[in-house]
Amino acid sequence: MPTIGEQHIVKSYDDEMKRLHDALARMAGLAEAQLAASIEALEKRDSDIATQVMNSDYKVDECEHFINEQTVRLLALRAPVADDLRLVISALKAAGDIERIADHAANAAKRSLVLNQMPTVAPMRSLVRMGKLVAELLNEVLDAFLAHDAERALAVRSRDQEVDDLYSSLFREILTYMMEDPRTITACSHLMFIAKNIERVGDHATNIAEMTYFISTGRALNDQRPKRDTSAFEGAVTP
């Protein structure tokens, strides 16, 4: 009687699963680089880097396109089950998240071009700090995702709180700054949108962490990660 092995009996199935994984790894690497570059562009006020980020976004889109096609093909032709099914479904969903992450990086880069036409504003330092934290978490999450390491992914997920805290305090900082010096309102508004872009990257990273848990366990994470971004209440009257 045959024994159970690591590889599929049908070798081309393994090849196709590997092609999907490789595409995800490539896409993840591109998105990481895009985010890191957009933050570098902000920090160094470097319009060349920002322009390059904007012009490279299509590469991430191409990866997503390939992954979408590959997952549809695998679903139709291989009818994957169990861990194979979870991998294929997660690939499809993660590709969507990664594509959005790269979009946010490109948006941040686009706004940094405008910011470079104006004098520097002080909250930029906090924004860059938050950007670097998110970039670090994203790298960690994507590595865990590609390695199917749920434990590591969940550790990163719990740190998304730090991002939310930074975002809330940055929001207050920018508000204060605008009130003190209305001439900075234009620059500060752009900063605010960039901060939102970066905060959204953190949310997508959290999705990918949850998917990693699903891949390894077959269960959805059902505990609600506590949300402590309080910026939505900023300016509201508190009793």
Added chain:
Amino acid sequence: MPEASADTVALDTKMTSRDVKVHYGDKLALKGVDLEFRTNEVTALIGPSGCGKSTFLRCLNRMNDTIGIARVSGQVTLDNDHIYGPNGIDPVLLRMRVGMVFQKPNPFPKSLYDNVAFGPRIHGLYRDKDHLDEIVTKALEKAGLWHEVKDRLYEKGTGISGGQQQRLCIARAIAVSPEVILMDEPCSALDPIATAKVEELIDELRENFTIVIVTHSMQQAARVSQRTAFFHLGEVIEVGDTEQIFTAPTQQLTQGYITGRFG
């Protein structure tokens, strides 16, 4: 799993097996199988060839009795009554209550009508000719075959297509109003359309019967069953809701088998 004895099983449990072992001569083919089958559910038995699925299925209606070298031990119950042992249900009555459909359609070389009427006749389950006509018609209707054969009831059962023959065998099995239907790879000789019709039929029959089906097709198990048991080398490795088995099996062996990683 909680220890369940014959008299403490859940209400909707139709059949149970406890520590069922089968020897063929000196060879131990089943190594102690514990399973439960619930009313109005389809349970699929999957696993590589030779792992004991058919052997186990035959234990459920004492078909192994007909194999000289086979020895069965352990307990099997039907509605809490033992089917083996001194107080076991009479095998003839048992096989009426627990019907069987085989891999290859095996209609008798008689008319379609006589095929379906066979069981009711030998068990004397009808009052008069009209009643027998009614039983035959109902069984053919339930088997989804009535409209295809109603004008040729007196032609030979072997003269219809393979898919129709298999549904004829299902009609023959349900004509005696069994409670449980055992199916051993009922679609392996059928084309995809005939297979789909039998699968649809299984889904309908579930309303009135308890069904246990052995299948080699993973997709078929996923499509037709609510519970799936994975057999390997004469043992049940894992049993659970079909959805769970096919999305997140708990055992490596199960996962290896259903994803095609035997090698």
